[in-house]
Amino acid sequence: MDELKLLARSLPDAPPPRAEVVEKARARLAAARKEPVRPRQAGRAGWRGRTWGWTLGTAAATVAVVMAVVALVANLTTAPAPPPVLAPDAGAGALLRLADRVAGLPDDSDAYWRRPLLDNGLIRVRAGDRAFNVLYSDRIDLWQPRDPGDPVQAEQRKMFVRPATPADERVWRAAGSPTTLKRVCAPGADECMKVRLRSKPSDCLYTRAxxxxxxxxDRRLGELTVADLAALPDDAIRLREVLRTRWEGREDRMGQVSFEEFLPRAGYLLEMPVRPSVRAAALRLLAGLPTTKVIGPAVDPLGREGLAVTFNKGRGSFGEFGADDEVPEVYATILDPRTGTVLAHTTAAGRSIEGAAKGTMMYYQAWAPEAGWTGERPERPRxxxxxxxPIP
Structure with missing residues (x-):
């Protein structure tokens, strides 16, 4: 396995390292494995500055390789303080240690909580007799005020639609580089709309009131105000009882889910404007649930290091891709190792399908780096x- 190619796939937006960084990384990895350092071969293909697809790895050795190279590159460039070291942990220990770190963070007092979300996914399309994949990206910005008298602003725009990989781009060019494509859908699908390629943001909509x-x-836990969220207890046991009250008050409770099935939704609090101590309580609560599984260190689709977990272990899911309407999906949530907030949700193919190998990232939702509390107030978008x- 070429460690640097793997890193290129995991960090699509990272700049290429200098040659000395590459050699130091190889030396460090060779020493850790007790292997001789392999000199770089003349004429070998160089570093790829950007790739269009991402895959999810599960082997512990793969994780170690990626994290070792990431750590070395980070130490040799000007960057913010590195995140805490995340060792693979098959149990709940990693979540409990994260909760201890988060509990000591100061409370925020800024006026607006900002949630910029990037929604990216693969679509199977056809141009003539040629089929390939395109990657779409949408962005939704939410500005939630602390003061209920201030306006809530939501903004949505389509960022781009383009061939997903260099191989897909070659197929697209061979088909004559059309701008409008026919979507490949499962037999009997109600809607199979056309897809239009775009390279610049467009179709901007907003609400402000x-x-x-x-x-x-976000009403996934019922109707809560920012003040309600601020008043949540920072003790895992008391937080569990508050969630029980929320569950009992849901109109769809009967005949839907049991309280034990409802509890993993405590993970939604990691995406909401709660105090760090409440976030820590949610992490401790989730760490004790049998449905929680710590996957281990990971790199999210935006190249950020985090801790991959799932709060619905053992719950299978199937989706659609192209003409296949039963694609097994593998979910993961990647948490920020500094704050315990969600960096991204990812969905990967559970098996190989037409146009995508097993482990290919099919969809992800990532929080942009500017997410969090801010003293800036939203301006009406031009x-x-x-x-x-309403905008979601």
């Missing part, structure tokens, strides 16, 4: 149309 009662837009319907 005060929310009656200050109810937080060249953006006011929407008369």
């Amino acid at each position: 005060a929310e009656p009662g200050g109810v937080f837009g 060249a953006c149309r006011l929407s008369d319907t």
Whole structure:
């Protein structure tokens, strides 16, 4: 395995390292494995500055290789303080240690909580008799005020649609580089819309208005205000009881899910504007659930180091891709090792399918780096149309 090619796939936006960085990384890895250092071969293909696809690895050795090279590159460049070292942990210890770190963080007091989300996914398309994949990217920005009298602003725009990999781009060019493509759908699908390629952001919509009662837009745990979230207990046992009250008050509780099945939704709190101590309590609660599994250190689709977990262990899921309507999906949530917040949710193919190998990233939702509390207030976006319907 070429460690640097693997790293290139895991860090699609990272700049290429200098030659001396590469050699030091190889020397360090060789020493760790007790292997001789292999000199770089003349004429060998060089570093790829960017790739269009991502895969999920599961082997412990692969994780060690990626993290070793990432650590060395980070130490030799100007960058923020590195995150805590994350050792693979098959149990809940990693989550409990993360909770201890998060519990000591200071509370935020800024006026707005900002949630910029990037939604990316693969679509199977066809141009004439040629089929290939395209990658789409949408962005949704939410500005949630602490003061219920201030406006809530949501903005949505399509970022791009383009061939997913260099191989897909070659197929697209061979088909004549069309800008409008036909989507490949499963037999009997209700809608199989056309796909239009785009290289620049477009179709911007926004909403801006005060929310009656200050109810937080994310209603997955019911109708909560920012004040309700701020008042949540920072003790795992008491937080569990608050969640029980939320579960008992849900109209769809009967005949839907048991309280034990509802509890993994405590993970939603890691995406909401709660105090660090409440986030720590949620992590401790989740660490004790039988549905939680710590996968280990990981690199998210934006190249950030984190801790991969799943809060629904053993729960299978199937999706659609192209003409296949039963693709097994493998989910992972990647947490920030400094704050315990969610960096990304990822979905990978559980088996090889047409146009995508097993482990290929099929979809991800990532929080942009500017996510979190901010003293800045949102401005009405330019060249953006006011929407008369809510934005997710």
